[in-house]
Amino acid sequence: MYPGPTSPVNRLHKSVSSVRSSGSRQWTQHGQNTEGETESFCQLKARLCGATMKKVLEVILLLLLLVVTHAKGTRYSPPGKPALTRCRSPEKETFTCWWEPGSDGGLPTTYALYYRKESSDTVFECPDYRTAGENSCFFNKNDTSIWVNYNITVVATNALGRTFSDPVDIDVVYIVKPNPPEQVAVTVMEDKGWPFIRVSWEPPHKADTRSGWITLIYEIRVKLEEENDWEMHLAGQQKMFNIFSLRSGGKYLVQVRCKPDHGYWSEWSPSSYVKVPDYFHREKSVWILITVFCAFIFLILTWLLHMNSRSLKHFLLPPVPGPKIKGFDKQLLKNGKSEEVFSALVATDFPPKSSNYEDLLVEYLEVYIPEEQELMLEKSMDLDVGCLKCEGSASDSDSGRGSCDSHTLLMHKCDGVKEEEERQAKEARRHQKDWKEEASTYAHVDVSPDMSSGRVKTWPSVFSPLPRYTSNQQGSLEMAKQHYLSDSLFPTSSTSSYHTQPGHGTTEAHGPGYWECGLSNKQPHLLHPQAQAQRQLQARSDDNISSIGRKQTPAGLHSPARRSTEYVEVERVNEEDMVLLQPVSGRCGDVEGYPEMPYGEDYSKVKGVDMDNMLLLQREVREETENCDTSSTVTTTQKPAACIHSAMPVEGEMVLGVNGYVDTATVCTPPTY
Amino acid sequence: MAHRETNGSKLFITVLCMVAACSAVPINDLLDRASQRSDMLHSLSTTLTKDLSNHVPPVGWTMMPRPPLCHTSSLQTPNDKEQALQLSESDLMSLARSLLQAWQDPLVDLSNSANSLLHPSQSSISNKIRELQEHSKSLGDGLDILSGKMGPAAQAISSLPYRGSNDIGEDNISKLTNFHFLLSCFRRDSHKIDSFLKVLRCRAAKVQPEMC
Numbered sequence: 001m002y003p004g005p006t007s008p009v010n011r012l013h014k015s016v017s018s019v020r021s022s023g024s025r026q027w028t029q030h031g032q033n034t035e036g037e038t039e040s041f042c043q044l045k046a047r048l049c050g051a052t053m054k055k056v057l058e059v060i061l062l063l064l065l066l067v068v069t070h071a072k073g074t075r076y077s078p079p080g081k082p083a084l085t086r087c088r089s090p091e092k093e094t095f096t097c098w099w100e101p102g103s104d105g106g107l108p109t110t111y112a113l114y115y116r117k118e119s120s121d122t123v124f125e126c127p128d129y130r131t132a133g134e135n136s137c138f139f140n141k142n143d144t145s146i147w148v149n150y151n152i153t154v155v156a157t158n159a160l161g162r163t164f165s166d167p168v169d170i171d172v173v174y175i176v177k178p179n180p181p182e183q184v185a186v187t188v189m190e191d192k193g194w195p196f197i198r199v200s201w202e203p204p205h206k207a208d209t210r211s212g213w214i215t216l217i218y219e220i221r222v223k224l225e226e227e228n229d230w231e232m233h234l235a236g237q238q239k240m241f242n243i244f245s246l247r248s249g250g251k252y253l254v255q256v257r258c259k260p261d262h263g264y265w266s267e268w269s270p271s272s273y274v275k276v277p278d279y280f281h282r283e284k285s286v287w288i289l290i291t292v293f294c295a296f297i298f299l300i301l302t303w304l305l306h307m308n309s310r311s312l313k314h315f316l317l318p319p320v321p322g323p324k325i326k327g328f329d330k331q332l333l334k335n336g337k338s339e340e341v342f343s344a345l346v347a348t349d350f351p352p353k354s355s356n357y358e359d360l361l362v363e364y365l366e367v368y369i370p371e372e373q374e375l376m377l378e379k380s381m382d383l384d385v386g387c388l389k390c391e392g393s394a395s396d397s398d399s400g401r402g403s404c405d406s407h408t409l410l411m412h413k414c415d416g417v418k419e420e421e422e423r424q425a426k427e428a429r430r431h432q433k434d435w436k437e438e439a440s441t442y443a444h445v446d447v448s449p450d451m452s453s454g455r456v457k458t459w460p461s462v463f464s465p466l467p468r469y470t471s472n473q474q475g476s477l478e479m480a481k482q483h484y485l486s487d488s489l490f491p492t493s494s495t496s497s498y499h500t501q502p503g504h505g506t507t508e509a510h511g512p513g514y515w516e517c518g519l520s521n522k523q524p525h526l527l528h529p530q531a532q533a534q535r536q537l538q539a540r541s542d543d544n545i546s547s548i549g550r551k552q553t554p555a556g557l558h559s560p561a562r563r564s565t566e567y568v569e570v571e572r573v574n575e576e577d578m579v580l581l582q583p584v585s586g587r588c589g590d591v592e593g594y595p596e597m598p599y600g601e602d603y604s605k606v607k608g609v610d611m612d613n614m615l616l617l618q619r620e621v622r623e624e625t626e627n628c629d630t631s632s633t634v635t636t637t638q639k640p641a642a643c644i645h646s647a648m649p650v651e652g653e654m655v656l657g658v659n660g661y662v663d664t665a666t667v668c669t670p671p672t673y
Numbered sequence: 674m675a676h677r678e679t680n681g682s683k684l685f686i687t688v689l690c691m692v693a694a695c696s697a698v699p700i701n702d703l704l705d706r707a708s709q710r711s712d713m714l715h716s717l718s719t720t721l722t723k724d725l726s727n728h729v730p731p732v733g734w735t736m737m738p739r740p741p742l743c744h745t746s747s748l749q750t751p752n753d754k755e756q757a758l759q760l761s762e763s764d765l766m767s768l769a770r771s772l773l774q775a776w777q778d779p780l781v782d783l784s785n786s787a788n789s790l791l792h793p794s795q796s797s798i799s800n801k802i803r804e805l806q807e808h809s810k811s812l813g814d815g816l817d818i819l820s821g822k823m824g825p826a827a828q829a830i831s832s833l834p835y836r837g838s839n840d841i842g843e844d845n846i847s848k849l850t851n852f853h854f855l856l857s858c859f860r861r862d863s864h865k866i867d868s869f870l871k872v873l874r875c876r877a878a879k880v881q882p883e884m885c
């Protein structure tokens with residue numbers, strides 16, 4: 001099948017046989033020519049001898065060579081097995097196969113490639129051993145068929161033998177490996193101040209992508225010149241690619257390769273170099289500026305903070321205020337002796353002892369009304385004097401409760417603000433005591449400063465809604481016995497909080513438990529102090545209310561010699577709407593040394609206060625017994641016949657005090673009709 | 674993946690039907706999609722062949738007779754580039770469709786006998802064969818629609834009969850051998866289909882050179 005090359009041994013045999021044959025021929029010829037030419041026989045013989053000698057010499061040489069080599073020990077062997085390494089087609093139209101030769105066996109070896117196509121028995125030898133280089137076979141377009149299996153074998157031949165390689169089956173379409181992409185162009189471009197690299201290329205010129213015979217996909221790799229890591233990008237079928245995120249001032253290497261849709265990757269294209277310009281300076285300078293600026297501001301802030309550290313400390317952490325109690329010694333506290341500390345605080349005369357009741361009694365208010373004012377009082381008619389109608393005048397003459405409707409304290413109206421002296425000290429004290437008790441039960445009053453229309457506001461708003469009382473004023477008043485008490489003013493070492501300052505228009509309550517009767521500021525003092533008696537009219541006029549405390553005695557008033565509380569009851573209201581007062585004669589017979597009433601007959605008892613803040617007065621002739629009787633009763637309905645006004649039905653909850661006094665609270669609650 | 678393929682193929686068909694009704698999708702696009710699908714088909718068959726040949730005992734190779742011809746070899750297909758490029762679009766489409774059609778039955782047989790194949794990666798082979806079936810079916814449907822747009826000449830299909838399933842073989846060695854043979858035939862045919870469609874795609878996309 002395969003024409004074997006002539007081996008040297010064969011050649012040797014041939015030459016020997018040719019020598020022999022020629023020799024025999026010669027001899028035959030010589031035999032025929034012996035009779036005629038005796039003279040050429042020697043010449044012929046010499047010639048023949050020469051030729052033969054040459055041939056013989058050749059053989060001998062060869063034999064010698066063989067012997068010699070054999071004697072030296074080296075072996076010649078047939079060639080080793082070659083191997084087909086790979087076959088590749090760059091464009092699916094031609095292909096090349098390479099093989100690897102085996103050992104040559106010491107002898108010159110030749111190689112041949114034979115192939116057989118699928119479904120055919122014809123063996124063909126490689127048409128081109130040279131184009132593709134050493135140990136290769138190139139199949140051109142005419143010899144290439146696609147979608148056809150090739151069975152390829154390589155044979156190595158040397159003097160001693162032949163060796164066949166393993167056959168390889170290939171199909172050209174599966175072994176496509178294109179050439180690298182060509183015309184790789186790398187340029188630096190700019191996108192809004194940021195540079196990027198644009199890589200563009202062309203497919204290898206041999207690959208026919210235009211007709212769609214080959215479809216190529218591309219891949220790019222990039223790296224910085226000084227680094228080792230490549231950045232890969234798959235570009236698909238496009239022939240252009242952009243690379244972003246570049247380092248400023250860097251030098252980059254770019255390579256491209258391609259691959260058919262079902263085949264092998266090509267080699268990388270030769271590197272393309274590109275240098276990215278420096279663009280970062282701009283940014284850096286901006287950052288440097290910002291940093292310097294911030295540092296500067298930071299320094300300034302630190303300096304400011306240092307300068308104002310103290311005030312800042314005070315602002316953030318305000319100092320704890322120390323105790324500011326008068327008489328309180330911080331040093332003592334720090335020293336730790338509590339007894340000493342608190343001893344300074346202890347008021348030695350607190351609580352007041354009973355023996356000092358008189359001292360504790362409220363200083364009455366001595367009001368001195370100058371002449372002019374009295375006249376004025378008499379003349380002023382339009383004063384809206386609401387009667388204090390204390391219902392249920394059960395309150396006796398010296399009811400300690402200032403159960404008066406403060407705003408209708410008519411005393412100031414009636415010029416008969418003639419306080420009558422009265423009071424026994426005992427009763428006063430007693431009442432005071434009771435009253436004190438009750439006073440303490442009352443809540444802190446808050447006298448509403450309603451000074452409208454000349455009302456005397458003696459009442460805290462808790463007790464009386466003043467407007468109601470105002471509505472029902474009529475001219476006639478019934479004076480009920482109204483006892484006004486001033487609060488007992490507890491002397492304290494501390495600043496008295498109860499005293500009112502002259503000129504104050506408001507009737508603020510001073511301190512807890514105090515309630516006062518306040519007069520409207522239009523009215524001057526009504527009370528005309530009597531020398532003999534001390535009254536206990538705690539009227540607080542806004543004009544010249546005198547301080548009730550011990551501390552102040554207003555002009556015109558002098559504290560009475562006797563310090564007992566004196567009660568004054570309003571006897572009646574005279575025609576000019578003035579309240580006539582009389583000293584209280586509480587119990588019948590209890591009165592001790594009460595002086596006769598200086599003013600005789602025109603007094604009436606205040607029975608109660610109606611809702612119009614009118615005093616309900618008993619108009620009957622004063623009879624002590626009657627008064628006593630009436631004062632001792634609590635019934636709301638009791639109305640003396642002479643009463644002009646029927647007392648308004650006060651709520652039945654009137655609480656009868658121990659001494660028959662009317663609970664001020666109930667008296668002055670708005671009566672429900 | 675099989676489900677995705679079914680859904681994908683259904684979607685593909687739906688879109689193509691809509692396109693056929695509305696004539697909205699251009700042929701370029703359809704050809705592009707068909708090429709992508711055929712590409713996938715070929716890749717899958719390549720993988721499958723490699724999986725199978727990794728474990729075929731070498732004994733089988735020596736015993737293998739001269740490889741018989743694939744059952745599709747009777748179909749005249751171009752042997753080189755010039756021949757291929759000389760074909761008309763209709764011919765190309767027709768060839769592709771014929772080849773695809775010819776493999777429907779053998780794939781069924783392969784799928785059936787893959788379950789009883791004794792092979793280390795038998796399950797993956799079985800799965801892949803099933804995928805092959807689905808891909809090929811969806812591609813066939815797409816090509817039907819495409820060819821409908823291209824004219825009657827493109828719709829001509831050459832019939833390539835397939836021998837029976839008894840060729841697969843009884844014993845495992847012969848089974849494996851036949852499997853390998855069939856799959857290699859399919860691999861080649863799928864490559865042919867892919868090539869034809871890509872040539873068609875490039876021809877249709879004259880205004881878009883980047884397609885090629």
